[in-house]
Amino acid sequence: MTPPDPARYADGSLDPTTRHAFDPAPPTCAEWKRVRDEIALRVLPRTQAAARRGRLGAALALAACAVFAILVWEGKKAPAPSNPTPELAAAQPRPDPLAEFAVLPVATDDEMRIATLRGDWGTGLVVGLHPLEGELQLATAGEVTVGRAPVGMATPPDFDDEPMVIGFKGPRTSE
Amino acid sequence: MTTRRLFPFLLALSAVGGATRAADPPVRVTVVAMLASANHAVVDPKLVALADEVRKRHPKLTGFQLSAALQKSIPVGESATFALADGQSMKVTINSPKDKSGRIGITLFPPGLGEIQYTCVCDKFVPLITPHITKAGERLVIAVLVKPCNGK
Numbered sequence: 585m586t587p588p589d590p591a592r593y594a595d596g597s598l599d600p601t602t603r604h605a606f607d608p609a610p611p612t613c614a615e616w617k618r619v620r621d622e623i624a625l626r627v628l629p630r631t632q633a634a635a636r637r638g639r640l641g642a643a644l645a646l647a648a649c650a651v652f653a654i655l656v657w658e659g660k661k662a663p664a665p666s667n668p669t670p671e672l673a674a675a676q677p678r679p680d681p682l683a684e685f686a687v688l689p690v691a692t693d694d695e696m697r698i699a700t701l702r703g704d705w706g707t708g709l710v711v712g713l714h715p716l717e718g719e720l721q722l723a724t725a726g727e728v729t730v731g732r733a734p735v736g737m738a739t740p741p742d743f744d745d746e747p748m749v750i751g752f753k754g755p756r757t758s759e
Numbered sequence: 760m761t762t763r764r765l766f767p768f769l770l771a772l773s774a775v776g777g778a779t780r781a782a783d784p785p786v787r788v789t790v791v792a793m794l795a796s797a798n799h800a801v802v803d804p805k806l807v808a809l810a811d812e813v814r815k816r817h818p819k820l821t822g823f824q825l826s827a828a829l830q831k832s833i834p835v836g837e838s839a840t841f842a843l844a845d846g847q848s849m850k851v852t853i854n855s856p857k858d859k860s861g862r863i864g865i866t867l868f869p870p871g872l873g874e875i876q877y878t879c880v881c882d883k884f885v886p887l888i889t890p891h892i893t894k895a896g897e898r899l900v901i902a903v904l905v906k907p908c909n910g911k
Contacts, residue, residue: 698875
């Protein structure tokens with residue numbers, strides 16, 4: 585049987601008998617079932633994954649809400665901070681450094697040895713002897729003997745009468 | 760060559776010195792700030808002995824009130840600053856640990872006085888009269904006590 589002209593088949597000018605002879609066969613029940621199975625295989629997994637994602641998102645949102653609610657609740661309870669602020673620490677009573685003393689004991693002159701004083705002390709010292717306390721006592725002739733003076737130092741000619749050592753600021757030239 | 764030979768010896772010597780210094784216990788320094796006045800005669804009971812000593816130099820100072828009592832533990836060779844009354848402060852340096860005669864070496868930089876370096880027995884206060892006068896006309900007096908932190 586010669587196939588009809590497709591143009592005539594398309595425009596419906598064929599007679600019905602010839603047209604039905606070339607009509608495609610309708611899908612069988614088995615073919616419909618295969619199509620439905622393929623649809624189910626391709627579409628349902630996506631739907632299930634979307635459902636799983638939705639459930640996971642809902643669970644996360646619920647957890648976040650729970651955490652937020654707990655934080656708000658704990659904040660309302662105002663727990664004591666683990667590290668107290670300086671203001672709070674300062675408010676706590678400190679041990680008294682003077683608790684062991686009924687009267688503060690004062691050192692005597694013998695118990696304090698001054699090594700160095702710099703600046704104007706005036707009457708600032710209460711105990712202890714000033715290194716230059718009283719009149720300076722100068723050594724007298726015969727109390728000092730110079731063994732050797734380094735370069736830049738010398739003794740005056742009248743050293744025996746007024747013992748002193750003279751230092752020169754610059755390098756001394758040989759005389 | 761000589762330097763190379765001496766280097767290990769010097770290194771060992773410095774290590775021994777460092778170990779000795781590290782073994783020294785820190786020194787507990789107590790600083791008392793007082794305000795002395797010629798306008799009243801009220802003396803804090805704890806300051807009776809200090810007031811008597813200060814009055815030997817400044818007879819006009821009749822009233823003594825405790826302003827601050829501070830305590831810090833300072834390692835030997837290190838310094839700390841104490842905040843005194845009326846915005847003044849004082850740096851304290853521990854120079855040497857307790858020696859055989861029971862004295863500790865200390866350097867003070869009290870306000871307006873310069874520097875003093877001394878050794879003193881433990882558990883005794885050394886008073887210093889500063890030139891600082893408050894707006895109320897009170898003179899700042901300081902007393903310093905040193906003591907090894909192990910209490911010995």
